[in-house]
Amino acid sequence: xxxxxxxxxxxATKALVVDAAGTxxxxxxxxxxxxxxxxxxxxxxxxxxxxxxxxxxxxxLAEARLDPGAIDAVxxxxxxxxxxxxxxxxxxxxxxxxxxxxxxxxxxRAVEEHLGLAHLLACTGNRMxxxxxxxxxxxxxEHEPEAFARIAxxxxxxxxxxxxxTGTMGTDVSDASGTAVFDCAQRRWSDALxxxxxxxxxxxxxxxxxxxxxxxxxxxxxxxIGLRPGTPVxxxxxxxxxxxxxxxxVHEGSAGAVLGTSGVVAAPMQRWRSADEGRLHAxxxxxxxxxxxxxxxxxxxxxxxxxxxxxxxxxxxxxxxEHIEAMAAGIAAGAEDLFFLPYLSGERTPHADASAxxxxxxxxxxxxxxxxxxxxxxxxxxxLSDCFGLLREAGLDPxxxxxxxxxxxxxxxxxxxxxxxxxxxxxxxxVDATAYGAALLAAVGAGAFANVxxxxxxxxxxxxxxxxxxxxxxxxxRHALYKQLYPALKPVFAQLSSAQP
Numbered sequence: 001x002x003x004x005x006x007x008x009x010x011x012a013t014k015a016l017v018v019d020a021a022g023t024x025x026x027x028x029x030x031x032x033x034x035x036x037x038x039x040x041x042x043x044x045x046x047x048x049x050x051x052x053x054x055x056x057x058x059x060x061l062a063e064a065r066l067d068p069g070a071i072d073a074v075x076x077x078x079x080x081x082x083x084x085x086x087x088x089x090x091x092x093x094x095x096x097x098x099x100x101x102x103x104x105x106x107x108x109r110a111v112e113e114h115l116g117l118a119h120l121l122a123c124t125g126n127r128m129x130x131x132x133x134x135x136x137x138x139x140x141x142e143h144e145p146e147a148f149a150r151i152a153x154x155x156x157x158x159x160x161x162x163x164x165x166t167g168t169m170g171t172d173v174s175d176a177s178g179t180a181v182f183d184c185a186q187r188r189w190s191d192a193l194x195x196x197x198x199x200x201x202x203x204x205x206x207x208x209x210x211x212x213x214x215x216x217x218x219x220x221x222x223x224x225i226g227l228r229p230g231t232p233v234x235x236x237x238x239x240x241x242x243x244x245x246x247x248x249x250v251h252e253g254s255a256g257a258v259l260g261t262s263g264v265v266a267a268p269m270q271r272w273r274s275a276d277e278g279r280l281h282a283x284x285x286x287x288x289x290x291x292x293x294x295x296x297x298x299x300x301x302x303x304x305x306x307x308x309x310x311x312x313x314x315x316x317x318x319x320x321x322e323h324i325e326a327m328a329a330g331i332a333a334g335a336e337d338l339f340f341l342p343y344l345s346g347e348r349t350p351h352a353d354a355s356a357x358x359x360x361x362x363x364x365x366x367x368x369x370x371x372x373x374x375x376x377x378x379x380x381x382x383x384l385s386d387c388f389g390l391l392r393e394a395g396l397d398p399x400x401x402x403x404x405x406x407x408x409x410x411x412x413x414x415x416x417x418x419x420x421x422x423x424x425x426x427x428x429x430x431v432d433a434t435a436y437g438a439a440l441l442a443a444v445g446a447g448a449f450a451n452v453x454x455x456x457x458x459x460x461x462x463x464x465x466x467x468x469x470x471x472x473x474x475x476x477x478r479h480a481l482y483k484q485l486y487p488a489l490k491p492v493f494a495q496l497s498s499a500q501p
Contacts, residue, residue, distance in 0.1 A: 001448055002064070004071050004227070005439025006057065007239065007432070008049055008078030008158050010034060010098065010261045011305075014432055015056040017064040017071070018439040020448065022459030024430055025066075028059030035095070040102040040346060040354060040497075043095040046084055046160050053161055057225050069228040074165070074217065075442030076233070077242030077434045078158025080178040083136040088152040090169075094144065096157065099178075100262070100298045100345040102130040102354030104139035111135065115196055117278065123193040125184040127278035130346070130354040131298070132180035137199060154179075154203045158236055165225070166215030166233050169205045174241035176207040177283035184284050184291065185272045210237040210286035211444035211452060234445035237286035239434045240264055240294055246433030246440065247402040248460035250287050250453050255391065255398035257417060257425070258433070259407025263300025263342075263380055265387040267396040268292045279350060280390050286441060287452035293394055295349035295387030299358065300380055301407045303342045306358075307376050311369050325410045328373040333419075333471040334478050335371045338362045340379030341485055343493075350386045351486050355497035361485060377413055378420075378475070382482040385420040400424045400465050404433035419472035420479060424465035 001020040006013065015028040030052030034042045061068065081099040086092060097103070108128045112120065120128055128135055133154065140148040155163060156179070159171045176182040176189070181199065183190040187207070194201050208214060217231040236242070240258065247256045249268050258264040269291045274282035281294045299306070308320045315323050343356035360375060391397070403425050407413050418425045430436045440455045449455040 001072050001443070001446065002066060002070050003439045003442035003446060004057065004060070004074045005435040005437070005442060006053060006074065006076050006161070007242070007435035007438055008053065008076070008161055009239070009434070010079050010100070013049065013052040013056040014435045015060040016432055016435045016439050017060050017066065018436065018443070024432070024436070026060045026064035027432065028056040028061070028063065030055030034098060042098040042101040042345065044098060045095050046092050046157070049157060049161060050164055054225055057227070061226055068226050071227055071231055073213070073232045073234060073442040073446035074227065075438035075440070075445070076158045076162050076236035077239050077438040078156070078161065080156065080175055080238040080240065081131050081133050082157040083133050084155040084157060084160045085140070085147070085151045086153040086155060087150045090153070090163070093147050093150050097136045099131045101136070102346040104135040105130045105354035107135045107138040107142070111138070111197070120193070121274055121278055123190045124180060124182055125274040125282040126180060127352060128180050129348060129352055131348055132178055134180040134197060134199060138197065151203060153205065155205070159205070162215065162233055162236065165217055165221045167218050168215035170214050170235060171205055171207050172210045172235035172237055172286070173207050173284040174210055174286045175238035178238060178281070182207065184282055187284050208235050209288050210235050210241070211441045213445045232445060234441050236438055236441060240266055241283070241286040241292070242437030242441070243404050243434040244268065244292060244437065245286055245452060245456060246430065246435070246437035246460070247404050247428045248456045248462065249402060250285070250290065250456050252396070253398055254402070255396065256402040256404060257384055257388070257421070258405040259301055259403065259413060260405035261300060261302040261305070263297035263384050264294060265384055265391060266292050266294040267391050267398060269396070275390065275394050280394060286437070293391060293396060295390055297342065297380065297383045297387065298346060298348055299342045299344040301405060303344060303358070303376050303380050304407070306344055307373065311372055321410070324373045325412050327370040328377050329412050331370050331374040333474045335374040335378060336366055338367055338371050338375040339482060339485060340372070340375040341489070342376070342379045342383050350390055353490065353493065355493045356486065357493055357496060359489070377416060381413070381416040381420045382479055384417065385479055386483065388421050398423070400426055402462065403427055404431060406431065414466055415469055416475070418466050418468045419475045422468060422472070422476065424467050426465040427463045429461045
């Protein structure tokens with residue numbers, strides 16, 4: 001048996017070929033980039049996703065040297081919350097608004113003021129946040145009424161790729177959870193909230209469990225992507241749920257942190273509950289009968305990408321991050337009193353504020369770009385620690401945190417996570433956890449396992465943990481200061497946002 005897992009990320013697509021033993025046989029990559037038309041906006045042309053998916057799958061199949069007929073099933077995962085608005089012919093009406101697009105903040109405020117936070121939490125378990133899908137539609141209705149009037153179907157990014165692969169429209173419960181109009185407790189669309197918002201129920205395709213087979217590769221897609229016509233394609237999962245599976249996080253008592261473009265902490269739950277005042281996302285997990293609480297920072301490793309482009313443009317793309325890590329490693333913990341707030345795209349957790357902006361604080365003549373590098377790494381990890389504190393407040397306090405995402409290649413960042421989260425951290429066998437989780441779902445859909453939990457137990461291996469080190473007390477002392485910075489600057493962020501044209 002061999003399965004294909006595809007992860008549609010914010011800046012690239014990854015494809016993994018995985019065999020019956022759970023071994024990654026081949027990896028393929030395809031590139032695409034967000035467009036930022038204005039501060040706080042983030043868009044992509046879905047056709048760019050399709051091109052990068054074709055590129056990634058072709059590279060993976062070539063590396064694996066497999067006949068396309070050897071792929072037994074395909075699983076998809078992808079960036080959550082993006083709005084792909086289709087007309088009656090299934091064509092994209094406008095570029096997709098992404099998860100880190102904050103333009104609909106005013107619409108979110110209006111909804112919370114009109115309906116009340118308690119009503120939103122009762123309908124979905126979550127707040128109405130600018131990154132989510134539904135408020136993007138409210139922005140379209142107000143600012144692009146002609147485009148809004150043409151909408152026939154709303155898809156999420158990975159579901160649009162599956163539509164291109166199979167010709168069928170649908171979604172899964174984990175990705176639907178991030179639309180702001182899905183009743184996560186009951187694992188179905190919230191008819192009540194859709195009616196409140198005057199968004200037609202007919203726009204939202206059926207949401208099924210993640211390992212369910214929902215289509216087959218079409219003859220038209222087969223000619224382009226190189227897979228056998230009729231290859232089963234499962235519903236898949238939102239990227240965070242898939243990454244949790246790829247790290248073996250299915251049962252309550254475990255937790256993970258993703259050092260990807262966004263920074264994420266998540267912990268599975270065996271029974272439904274939402275966080276106090278919706279401060280954490282409460283979403284359906286990719287395994288039936290399970291959920292997870294999740295905190296999301298909008299700029300995780302994305303802050304490092306910004307640093308490379310803005311501060312170290314002289315470094316080559318091939319080894320830029322290794323050089324940045326080396327610069328940071330040459331500076332002691334605390335970056336000589338320099339802080340970085342990683343709110344480059346606004347923030348979601350723990351501060352639901354699309355107006356928040358990134359900044360360095362404490363800068364003086366001692367500091368050079370080595371201190372900046374250290375402060376950026378520490379600042380993102382301080383943010384993860386804020387999110388993790390909310391998990392603990394919700395009664396989820398795991399003994400070890402599984403790390404995933406591209407940032408885990410950094411030994412320094414792994415140690416910072418252990419030091420600031422205040423508990424051991426561990427890596428799993430693959431750093432491509434999201435694509436691996438998609439492949440795992442494909443294996444369940446192909447009948448290789450009875451359920452998702454069995455697949456995780458068979459395939460996911462965890463390395464020995466890394467424990468907090470001698471710098472942990474200093475960093476945790478600094479965290480108390482870090483927590484004071486956002487409240488102090490919040491009024492300034494609001495003024496800066498209101499002054500933008």
